[in-house]
Amino acid sequence: MSNQMWGGRFASGPDAIMEEINASIGFDYRLAKQDIAGSKAHVAMLAKQGIVSAADAETISKGLDEVGAEIESGAFAFSRALEDIHMNVESRLAEKIGPTAGRLHTARSRNDQVAVDFRLWVRDTIDELDGQLADLQAALVEKAEKYAEAVMPGFTHLQSAQPVTFGHHLLAYVEMIARDRGRFRDARVRLNECPLGAAALAGTSFPIDRFATAQALGFDRPTANSLDSVSDRDFALETLSAAAIAATHLSRFAEEIVLWTTPQFGFIALSDKFTTGSSIMPQKRNPDAAELVRGKSGRVIGDLAGLLIVMKGLPLAYSKDMQEDKEGCFDSLQSLSLCVAAMAGMVRDMTPKLEKMKAAAGSGYSTATDLADWLVRALNLPFRQAHHVTGRIVALASQSGKELEQLTLADMQGVEPAITSEVFNVLGVEKSVRSRLSYGGTAPQNVLEQARGWKQRLASK
Numbered sequence: 491m492s493n494q495m496w497g498g499r500f501a502s503g504p505d506a507i508m509e510e511i512n513a514s515i516g517f518d519y520r521l522a523k524q525d526i527a528g529s530k531a532h533v534a535m536l537a538k539q540g541i542v543s544a545a546d547a548e549t550i551s552k553g554l555d556e557v558g559a560e561i562e563s564g565a566f567a568f569s570r571a572l573e574d575i576h577m578n579v580e581s582r583l584a585e586k587i588g589p590t591a592g593r594l595h596t597a598r599s600r601n602d603q604v605a606v607d608f609r610l611w612v613r614d615t616i617d618e619l620d621g622q623l624a625d626l627q628a629a630l631v632e633k634a635e636k637y638a639e640a641v642m643p644g645f646t647h648l649q650s651a652q653p654v655t656f657g658h659h660l661l662a663y664v665e666m667i668a669r670d671r672g673r674f675r676d677a678r679v680r681l682n683e684c685p686l687g688a689a690a691l692a693g694t695s696f697p698i699d700r701f702a703t704a705q706a707l708g709f710d711r712p713t714a715n716s717l718d719s720v721s722d723r724d725f726a727l728e729t730l731s732a733a734a735i736a737a738t739h740l741s742r743f744a745e746e747i748v749l750w751t752t753p754q755f756g757f758i759a760l761s762d763k764f765t766t767g768s769s770i771m772p773q774k775r776n777p778d779a780a781e782l783v784r785g786k787s788g789r790v791i792g793d794l795a796g797l798l799i800v801m802k803g804l805p806l807a808y809s810k811d812m813q814e815d816k817e818g819c820f821d822s823l824q825s826l827s828l829c830v831a832a833m834a835g836m837v838r839d840m841t842p843k844l845e846k847m848k849a850a851a852g853s854g855y856s857t858a859t860d861l862a863d864w865l866v867r868a869l870n871l872p873f874r875q876a877h878h879v880t881g882r883i884v885a886l887a888s889q890s891g892k893e894l895e896q897l898t899l900a901d902m903q904g905v906e907p908a909i910t911s912e913v914f915n916v917l918g919v920e921k922s923v924r925s926r927l928s929y930g931g932t933a934p935q936n937v938l939e940q941a942r943g944w945k946q947r948l949a950s951k
């Protein structure tokens with residue numbers, strides 16, 4: 491049997507393989523809610539414009555609500571022969587209300603229908619993600635405030651660099667996530683134009699009101715060019731770019747959690763809630779959630795690349811290749827959502843091991859910069875010379891297997907005779923972090939101010 495929706499000129503149905511490759515219902519069933527909302531807005535507009543009767547519009551709209559309820563309840567039987575969510579919904583509507591259902595598709599094509607559904611889905615998902623990202627920020631800020639004074643090693647090249655505070659380190663991610671949220675917000679602004687009414691590609695001869703449907707669906711305005719409306723997916727690409735960057739941030743943090751939970755680092759502990767055991771090694775406690783956040787970022791980045799590659803060779807307007815836009819997007823944004831939730835859970839769950847962090851912060855001559863800065867301030871040495879003198883003192887300490895604080899004044903004076911015992915005031919890690927008061931620096935006082943500022947900003951949005 492040929493297709494009920496478009497089979498007029500076809501004598502027979504598709505080959506089984508044709509049906510399989512053509513169907514998108516296996517994944518686009520996720521657009522059901524958006525499809526029904528789009529159809530309801532469309533039919534209401536058709537009635538308002540006198541293109542269908544008010545009575546027919548009423549029947550269609552009620553029928554759509556019933557179909558929607560069936561889908562939501564799980565009672566709906568999706569059919570692969572009906573290809574996609576759009577035709578599944580319309581066909582069920584026809585079963586319920588008869589031939590009147592056929593009036594719904596007036597002045598519309600699946601090309602603008604899918605474009606509007608997909609935009610609505612991406613927009614809904616951006617809104618959900620924003621709330622989740624704000625929650626992750628809140629978790630980080632809370633921990634940062636609590637541990638504003640906790641000293642830990644700061645690294646460059648993963649080598650001990652200078653002491654920082656745990657709170658400061660956590661707030662670095664709060665800043666990154668703030669920019670991620672900004673990117674999603676920006677993408678949402680450009681996304682928020684309504685393609686409905688572009689029809690197949692050229693617009694329609696019916697006197698539709700695209701401004702009305704745009705408004706009914708919460709868009710800022712209708713899209714201005716019908717060809718563009720049905721053939722571009724940059725709203726998805728832009729959202730996936732934002733997702734890929736956000737996932738990259740989460741992945742870096744996840745990598746740190748993996749490092750920090752090793753016995754060798756031992757900076758933090760995760761509870762049983764966010765770790766798993768090994769089936770052979772009884773001592774193990776593995777940070778699987780963090781590893782999976784790191785791993786899933788690969789998929790998110792891959793999904794962006796995948797859609798760019800699908801789109802790059804397509805002439806205007808719609809081509810069926812574009813049906814490939816959805817799976818990666820669903821996968822990517824759902825993976826990101828799960829990662830954000832897992833990260834928020836881990837942040838709330840983690841306990842820093844303060845003694846271990848502090849001890850590590852003091853190793854590796856991490857206060858050498860403080861010593862050099864002291865030579866500049868107290869002895870008025872040019873910084874380059876202070877750097878050289880400090881380097882010689884570090885070498886001396888290293889040869890005798892000591893930390894800087896363990897050297898005697900005489901040891902240091904052997905390198906630079908003008909050094910006084912005052913120097914010991916700057917060699918401790920706590921003194922070091924407290925001195926980093928420059929704007930954006932790691933001093934506990936700064937961290938507390940920043941954390942409190944963030945708390946207010948997060949509460950006000």
Ligand code: ARG
Nearest residue numbers: 514574600601604808812813
């Ligand atoms: N399932 C299709 C998609 O996701 C809907 C649009 C079909 N349009 C068409 N001209 N066959 O892209």
